[in-house]
Amino acid sequence: MDLDRYLARIGLDARPAPDAEGLAALQSAHRMAIGFENLDIPLGRGIRIDSESVFDKLVTRGRGGYCFEQNRLYADALTALGVACRPLLARVRLGLAEGVTPPRTHVCLLAEVGGAAMLADAGFGGSNVPPLPIVDGAEAQTADGAGHRLRRIGEAGTAGGQWLLERAGSPAATDGRAAPHADWQAQYTFDLSEVAPDDLEQANHWTATRPGTRFTALHVASIPQAEGFASMVDRDLTVSHAGGTDRRVIADPADYARTLREVFRIALSADEAAGLPLFA
Template identity: 80%
Template sequence: MTLERYLARIGLTETPAITAQGLSALQSAHRLAIAFENLDIPLGRPIRIDSESVFDKLVLRGRGGYCFEHNRLYADMLAALGVPSRPLLARVRLGIPAGITPPRTHVCLLAEVEGRFWLADAGFGGSNVPPLPLKDGVRARTADGAVHRLRRIGETGMVRGQWLLERAGPPAATDGRAAPHHDWQPQYTFDLSEVAADDLEQASHWTATRPGTRFTTLHVASIPQAAGFASMVDRELTVHHPGGTDQRTIADPADYAGTLGAVFRIALSEAEVAGLALFA
């Protein structure tokens, strides 16, 4: 029943096959249906990353979440399908100046399908990147016009991480963190070290509570679209599509709540939006 409700939430009428193609179909459906968002943080609500809480929020209540929520749900549903996976912690580098080592504030998954390991990530606030085989130099083009590349850059345990996911493409097809050029930029780095449940709790707590960070100072929502990408940072909405990029400022709480529902598929009432203090 849990798997059936999840599949209905992401718009799949059949259970995907346990193949590379099935994994890609599942992840893409998840990304297109469940938005990335941090709105519980400015609402003063705790971020809970246990399986029951995440399923209730993202599936039953029609909300989005950030990476620790998305990839908890994704890992649970992979397990229900018989696909083994384990979490990896990553350092987000998109928009971070060179020479700075950011903390491990992103979780992704290492999944095993058809005898191969795959980087599987349903929780990064960016392009609809498909699962990537853990192979140096593999590339994937996404519908928003970007290209992603996975590179092996060091040994396990190195501070830079063992693997680097890079992005090249239109800056408008991100949530504002990309540099203003189309060239290769680091998205995140990770290694294959074991990650315990308490590591995830610690990283999520830091992400949700550390003063002065992106998640504690901004209101963020984003979602890949079939042929583009949409993001909303505070009251600024950006929708990138094949014909160009549309931008506008959200007018009032009703507009904000309506946009959350229509563009990002996030169920948040106008009364809850009023609690965001965006329109004081």
């Protein structure tokens, strides 16, 4: 991990302190600088989640990535800053009906900060998530005005998970999967079981290759903004902000590449964009 190059990529001039405030500053900077995207899947390149590959893609080449990539990079940065952390696997509940048990296709982190366990997640594409103490009822707010909380809902190893992350806020500041109200909605569930490297490889492979899923059937990109959220699903762009929500349809590969660069801070050339099935 070249920590200084990573910090430059996310716009931080100094190394944050290894405490709760530093964690919040690092996570916010990461989320607003490195867009969430799955575009290597439709481009047929596959997703590699070893540290070297992830650093090269997200930092050196200025691309984005999805949770297995984002939180690999984030975990390496935390470790370089002296913050102990380990991965957790989660079931994404956003947009699903009650009673549906999805697979564990999201990775987040348990970070040890000041002797306390914290949920750290720089790779959730559905909305902006702040660090939260892993304590029943813990709450925090993000710059878009949304509230976030953790609730303990079951024993470790149960299908429902031991912990539930919820969000209450404008559905416009999400990737479009939220229900059309601002009340508490489930984001994902997880437990604190140990996760081995092969568990991550297995979950990443399923997520990147299973036909008919969100990541193999759609082209997605999202990024939190200072007071809102930007999301692009195929050619439909939605940008929420303090003044409202703007929507438009992407015209062509050049427009797509420009929008990725200017809105999502993702470097993809127009020639690469033209190779997406979206423009076939």
